[in-house]
Amino acid sequence: MSSTSEPLALPATKAAANRDAKVIGLVAVAHFMSHVHGMLLPPILGQVKEAFGVSYTQVALAITVFNIASALLQTPTGFLVDRIGPRMMLTGGLILSSAAITAAALLPGYWFFIIAYGLMGVANTVYHPADYSILSAAIDGKKIGKAFSVHTFAGYLGFGVTPALVLATAAIWGWHGAFLFVAGLTFAVAILLIVAGSVLPRAVRKPLGPARTASSRSEAKVGLDLLLSPPILRNLLFFFCLAMANGGIQTFTVVGMGAIHGTPASVANVALSGFLLFSAGGVLLGGIIADRTPHHERVAAIGFACTSTMAILMAWVNMPAALLIGVMSLGGLLNGIIQPSRDMMVRAVTPAGSFGKVFGFVTTGFNFGGVISPLLYAWLMDRGEPRAIFMIVVAFIFLSLVTVLTRAKPQAKAAWTH
Helix, strand or coil: CHHHHHHHHHHHHHHHHHHHHHHHHHHHHHHHHHHHHHCCCHHHHHHHHHHHCCCHHHHHHHHHHHHHHHHHHHHHHHHHHHHHCHHHHHHHHHHHHHHHHHHHHHCCCHHHHHHHHHHHHHHHCCHHHHHHHHHHHHCCCCCHHHHHHHHHHHHHHHHHHHHHHHHHHHHHHHHHHHHHHHHHHHHHHHHHHHHHHHHCCCCCCCCCCHHHHHHHHHHHHHHHHHHCCHHHHHHHHHHHHHHHHHHHHHHHHHHHHHHHHCCCHHHHHHHHHHHHHHHHHHHHHHHHHHHHCCCHHHHHHHHHHHHHHHHHHHHHCCCCHHHHHHHHHHHHHHHHHHHHHHHHHHHHCCCCCCHHHHHHHHCHHHHHHHHHHHHHHHHHHHCCCHHHHHHHHHHHHHHHHHHHHCCCCCCCCCCCCC
């Protein structure tokens, strides 16, 4: 019997692995595009400013509107993901993103541009709840850390390649053409999900009639109780702190180091690139670590300790170029390693069937941080206090560490159930 059953098991295992690879690949491509959308405007900020004849602040309002729309609507979108299915929502989000980017490129006038960016923010609400819902439902628990790491890596990669992609296409077709190119690429990914998305989980069928109404009310109450439970609120704070810390490093390293130490912009940019690239590599390494240890808080604590040390050195030590690049690259590596453990900590306190709403809710912390951090750190720069930026970054890193170390151990029965 063993000689006949073993050959049957191998193809089944291979088929499961192929299916997992397709699921992770489709979700990663969609997440890649969402980060392309987030970085679409910054490389050509000056061109858009000149085209509309407005100030930098007025152009930056588009990014603020994008983040506000995402922050307000991402949690309701998470509920929709759990109700009608992540596959349909993810495909719809890509199509809406494509339409909004096209509108931003073609509609005349500054305010149409702002409105189009608001629609992009609405579309952006889909990606995190749908992506994490798909991965949590479709990927085996023993591989979920690697799946999360590939997903996050794809996002970092999207951030990394977008400046070069946008500048190259804008050099050929202008900023309108760059937007239309990204819109077409986004629509192509939506078509890919339609054609190859049969491997993605669909919505769970709900009972019909009065039973469905009663079930919906019960789900809404349980969902609200879940989101307002201490473990989930702690994770919301955790994501907000990460956004505030990373926002300071990613956005104000170049101008901050120049103001404090007179660091040349070319050197600071190389150091920042090292931080971002090694963060992407660290995410993949972090996925392997996350699958091999249940102690995700320890991984995060080590990463936070090293990242805070990096920020302190940047603020107080005038390092030679090679040392600065090395320190920031190492800090980026450890910052990346944290990310899969971050996702695993959220998953550990989320009941099955609620991944969309929970990840949608906690990742609004990124949006709130995206609204607040540029204004806070720019205000400090205007006041001539660049060192304070890095001190606040360190403060938010330590607050992140506190939220991790004080979290309760996941229990068999969640605290919000009765």
